[in-house]
Amino acid sequence: MSRSTRLLDLIQLLRTYRRPVSGAALAQRLGISIRTLYRDIATLQAQGADIQGAPGFGYVLRPGFLMPPMMLSEEEIEALVLGARWVAARTDDDLKDAARNALAKIAAVLPTDLRHELETNSLLVSSVRKPVVGTTDLSVVREAIRQGLKLDINYADINGSPTSRRIWPFALGYYEETRVLAAWCELREDFRHFRAERIASMTVTNIRVPRKRQHLLAEWRRVHNVKNDM
Amino acid sequence: MSRSTRLLDLIQLLRTYRRPVSGAALAQRLGISIRTLYRDIATLQAQGADIQGAPGFGYVLRPGFLMPPMMLSEEEIEALVLGARWVAARTDDDLKDAARNALAKIAAVLPTDLRHELETNSLLVSSVRKPVVGTTDLSVVREAIRQGLKLDINYADINGSPTSRRIWPFALGYYEETRVLAAWCELREDFRHFRAERIASMTVTNIRVPRKRQHLLAEWRRVHNVKNDM
DNA sequence: AGGCCTGCTGTCAGTTTCTGGCAGGATGAT
């Protein structure tokens, strides 16, 4: 691999990381020595890439570098289409439409041959029946999460007895058989998980989650030591 | 000026022209010889740039080398991220990387607030164990499907007895517990499904599927009356 | 303070790549 292609690869590699990544890790993925990596980083910085490196931390590429990314590869298109198909097959109609629309927008910017690749993509997802979610409209939940609004729910707890709670929703887990809403529960003053099909009814309040707690997902990740960021 | 920066310059230079430009003109603007320019063009083409050059004409860069800015709705972003996460959690390392790269590229061309939306997305996928696929390298299979190349496989049929076949692969099904390769089987002269974990070994031939049968997926869909196009 | 991880720089020799020039072929328009 020539140096020029490697530099492009390096930019793309940096783009895929959000948290700082060590030079050693980058060098290993690129198959070069650390020394050479430092030189490559320096070259990119000289060309205007806003790469921040701090001792003991690693590197982060700050967005807005003048070079837009290269076009999607065939494999990347396959990954997106496969993912969209899973969403279409396994979630609800709103997300399904969203997935279709997203693909259409992506298709619109693809050159002809890649658009063809997208349209004739041959990775399929099994289409078994969808999980039961009861009467809960998950698109409402997603909207509440985005807006950072509290929810009032009537929930059947593990014994089946109904309880009413005010919760601060922050994530929605898509499992094979069920949907789980992760939230901060005002009643218990702790993180709680709620199965969608056990939510009897739900009202979106117009009360915002307090500013201090707006990163509940990150907080929850720390508490549960969840690593995977993808 | 190093070669790598010059290649970036060349792309930018080409983008500023609408009408064909002669190689000589480009070489002069870059301060290099015509011979070197031809080499640079070849390098860019090898990296995916759609540069058309015609004798007696000049060069034109056709759009599609770089990703243009894009607008997606919040819900479309959620759908893409959720799908990518499923791909990352449930398929193989190659597709996982592809999904990450695709999202990174899309993020780079989104306006700032939407990029933030993409990065803090709160829809999660359960990360249970991945299905067993045996020793089969599915990225090789995907590549063969894309290229329309026949495969020679050693397959353990339903009784466990090994058979050798030449097949024309056209689709790969991602089920919860297994991966299924859909293909035309020369041995049976019919469509057949092969479970990935039962494929003992596999060789990609360089024989192309006959032109008449290049739309096996569509043909198969017709035969099986499969409707869902998503 | 001391240890550790990490970024960063200098130097050097061996290797690889790059470059320009030349010669010749090929292609499409006129």
Place this chain on the structure above:
DNA sequence: ATCATCCTGCCAGAAACTGACAGCAGGCCT
């Protein structure tokens, strides 16, 4: 046929790239 241009192969000198080593510096943790 002629012209403009793209394109390829070859070659030798020039330029760069590369890895290794050695060392410094900044921030975090105990």
